[in-house]
Amino acid sequence: MLNFTELKIVHIDDHLLFAQGIYSLLGNETFIEKLVHAENFQQGLSISSKLQPDLILLDYFLPDSNGLDSLRHLKAVCQESKVIILTMETNPEVMKKCQGAGAIGFLPKSISKKELLDAIKNAMSNIPTFYFLLPISHSTQRPQSRLNILSKREKQIANLVAEGLTSSEIAKQLFLSDLTVNTHRRNLIQKLGLKNSAQLVAFIQNLKYSES
Amino acid sequence: MLNFTELKIVHIDDHLLFAQGIYSLLGNETFIEKLVHAENFQQGLSISSKLQPDLILLDYFLPDSNGLDSLRHLKAVCQESKVIILTMETNPEVMKKCQGAGAIGFLPKSISKKELLDAIKNAMSNIPTFYFLLPISHSTQRPQSRLNILSKREKQIANLVAEGLTSSEIAKQLFLSDLTVNTHRRNLIQKLGLKNSAQLVAFIQNLKYSES
DNA sequence: AAAAAAATACCTATTTCTTGGTATTGAACG
DNA sequence: CGTTCAATACCAAGAAATAGGTATTTTTTT
Numbered sequence: 001m002l003n004f005t006e007l008k009i010v011h012i013d014d015h016l017l018f019a020q021g022i023y024s025l026l027g028n029e030t031f032i033e034k035l036v037h038a039e040n041f042q043q044g045l046s047i048s049s050k051l052q053p054d055l056i057l058l059d060y061f062l063p064d065s066n067g068l069d070s071l072r073h074l075k076a077v078c079q080e081s082k083v084i085i086l087t088m089e090t091n092p093e094v095m096k097k098c099q100g101a102g103a104i105g106f107l108p109k110s111i112s113k114k115e116l117l118d119a120i121k122n123a124m125s126n127i128p129t130f131y132f133l134l135p136i137s138h139s140t141q142r143p144q145s146r147l148n149i150l151s152k153r154e155k156q157i158a159n160l161v162a163e164g165l166t167s168s169e170i171a172k173q174l175f176l177s178d179l180t181v182n183t184h185r186r187n188l189i190q191k192l193g194l195k196n197s198a199q200l201v202a203f204i205q206n207l208k209y210s211e212s
Numbered sequence: 213m214l215n216f217t218e219l220k221i222v223h224i225d226d227h228l229l230f231a232q233g234i235y236s237l238l239g240n241e242t243f244i245e246k247l248v249h250a251e252n253f254q255q256g257l258s259i260s261s262k263l264q265p266d267l268i269l270l271d272y273f274l275p276d277s278n279g280l281d282s283l284r285h286l287k288a289v290c291q292e293s294k295v296i297i298l299t300m301e302t303n304p305e306v307m308k309k310c311q312g313a314g315a316i317g318f319l320p321k322s323i324s325k326k327e328l329l330d331a332i333k334n335a336m337s338n339i340p341t342f343y344f345l346l347p348i349s350h351s352t353q354r355p356q357s358r359l360n361i362l363s364k365r366e367k368q369i370a371n372l373v374a375e376g377l378t379s380s381e382i383a384k385q386l387f388l389s390d391l392t393v394n395t396h397r398r399n400l401i402q403k404l405g406l407k408n409s410a411q412l413v414a415f416i417q418n419l420k421y422s423e424s
Numbered sequence: 425a426a427a428a429a430a431a432t433a434c435c436t437a438t439t440t441c442t443t444g445g446t447a448t449t450g451a452a453c454g
Numbered sequence: 455c456g457t458t459c460a461a462t463a464c465c466a467a468g469a470a471a472t473a474g475g476t477a478t479t480t481t482t483t484t
Contacts, residue, residue, distance in 0.1 A: 125374070125375055125417075125420070126375035126376065126377075127375065127376065151459085151460055151461080152460090153460075153461065153462095154460090154461095161410060162337070162410070162414055163337055163338035163339065163410075163411070163414070164338065164339065164406070164407050164408055164410040164411030164414060165338075165410075166408070166439085166440065166441090167440070167441075168439095168440085176461090176462075176463090177462075177463055177464085178463095179462085179463050179464055179465090180461075180462050180463055180464095182441080182442085182463095183461085183462075183463075183464095184461085184462095185441080185442085186441095186442075186443075189442085194376070195376050196376055196378070196441080196442075196470090197410060197441070197442090198373060198374070198375075198376040198377075198409060198410065198413045199375075199376030201410045201413040201414050201417070202374055202375070202376060202413050202417050205337070205413070205414050205417035205418060206417060208337070209421045363429085363430055363431080364430090365430075365431060365432095366430090366431095378469085378470065378471090379470070379471075380469095380470085388431090388432075388433090389432075389433055389434085390433095391432085391433050391434055391435090392431070392432050392433060392434095394433095394471080394472085395431085395432075395433075395434095396431085396432095397471080397472085398471095398472075398473075401472085408440090408471080408472075409471070409472090425484105426483100426484085427482100427483080427484075428481100428482080428483070428484090429480100429481080429482070429483085430479100430480080430481070430482085431478100431479080431480070431481090432477100432478075432479070432480090433476100433477080433478080433479100434475100434476080434477080434478105435474100435475080435476085436473100436474085436475085437472100437473085437474085438471100438472080438473080438474105439470100439471080439472070439473095440469100440470080440471065440472085441468100441469080441470065441471080442467100442468080442469070442470085443466100443467085443468085443469095444465100444466085444467085444468105445464100445465080445466090446463100446464080446465085447462100447463080447464080448461100448462080448463080448464105449460100449461080449462075449463105450459105450460090450461085450462100451458100451459085451460080451461100452457100452458085452459080452460095453456105453457085453458080453459100454455100454456095454457090454458105
């Protein structure tokens with residue numbers, strides 16, 4: 001009922017070296033049934049439409065199509081497939097547009113294996129994973145760990161939300177106003193690119209396992 | 213931040229054989245720092261008050277105290293400790309009283325290792341685990357697996373709730389009335405002994421990992 | 425065929441969450 | 455010594471969830 005089924009994944013990317021990396025990263029994960037690579041959009045589209053994969057990893061910059069169009073075409077042809085965007089350089093605007101166009105994840109190519117696996121697991125539970133990077137001008141910094149965008153207080157509150165406490169219970173426990181807790185909740189959902197508290201709970205619970 | 217820390221556990225039970233079983237079951241779990249056994253309530257109380265364990269596994273029938281009083285005394289002395297009740301025979305009334313008195317779990321001694329570990333993990337996330345058994349008169353049946361008390365529809369809806377869909381989104385997706393979905397949600401929370409949807413989400417997410 | 429369980433749907437009232445804002449304070453950084 | 459960020463707190467409106475019911479129709483089980 002609740003297990004990850006064996007996944008069919010299509011990876012569309014013209015960077016063959018990167019594709020090689022993905023393959024060696026994911027190649028011997030047992031939960032993956034099939035991992036197919038396409039080196040341009042046309043090929044990726046036709047493979048995807050035949051295979052109807054569970055997941056598509058899509059490079060945002062392809063020689064024969066731009067990222068947003070690729071995404072829209074793929075979503076049109078494979079409505080059931082989750083799409084995670086991989087990209088070299090990011091800007092928040094592009095990310096938002098991808099979110100709007102139906103991507104369930106948006107990751108820089110500099111992520112670690114664990115981060116990629118997390119994003120895939122999340123995607124399979126319909127939980128979005130959007131990495132919020134610093135604007136390009138500041139991007140000499142290392143890519144931020146997903147949680148470092150959260151402040152201490154926010155982490156604390158996220159955990160209590162994930163235990164099923166209501167805002168006012170959290171407020172009492174931390175000696176805060178309800179309104180403050182509400183603000184933190186709102187910021188949490190917004191920062192993590194989630195939809196509501198239920199997704200926040202799912203996200204936090206997933207983390208518990210992936211971090212250990 | 214989010215990992216299971218190394219747990220200190222006290223197990224209070226006069227059945228030495230069962231205690232032995234618990235010990236061999238949990239003894240080499242890496243997330244357990246200390247596992248202490250007490251063979252009566254007095255001993256258990258004094259050990260617990262010194263050790264302030266993360267978790268207390270409490271046999272409901274002890275020679276020197278009744279279950280509910282034991283529970284209350286322990287909660288008074290170790291406010292931070294989670295208490296899971298273990299018992300041979302169960303009735304729903306007793307279970308409810310234990311819930312009211314602050315237990316975070318209530319399990320028959322016939323559970324499997326996996327079920328016990330699940331309950332412990334849940335407890336550490338403040339998620340209750342109450343096994344609803346058939347009334348004693350019917351109890352020749354095997355103890356129900358935790359999920360078998362849920363119908364197909366309920367499982368289906370539980371999964372969608374855990375993905376962060378709202379009731380009306382679920383209704384649309386399954387071609388049901390909102391009201392029906394509401395009823396299922398209510399029954400889910402009630403059947404599983406949970407508090408609200410957030411705990412339902414946490415519970416379902418936890419299951420995903422424990423079942424694989 | 426009768427009984428039990430599951431799935432469906434409705435009503436009402438209250439609480440909680442969400443979303444749209446704004447604003448003040450103190451700490452940290454350059 | 456400003457500027458930015460975190461943390462705090464407030465207002466208001468609307469959506470969603472919760473809790474208390476009841477009730478009808480299928481499906482499953484005995």
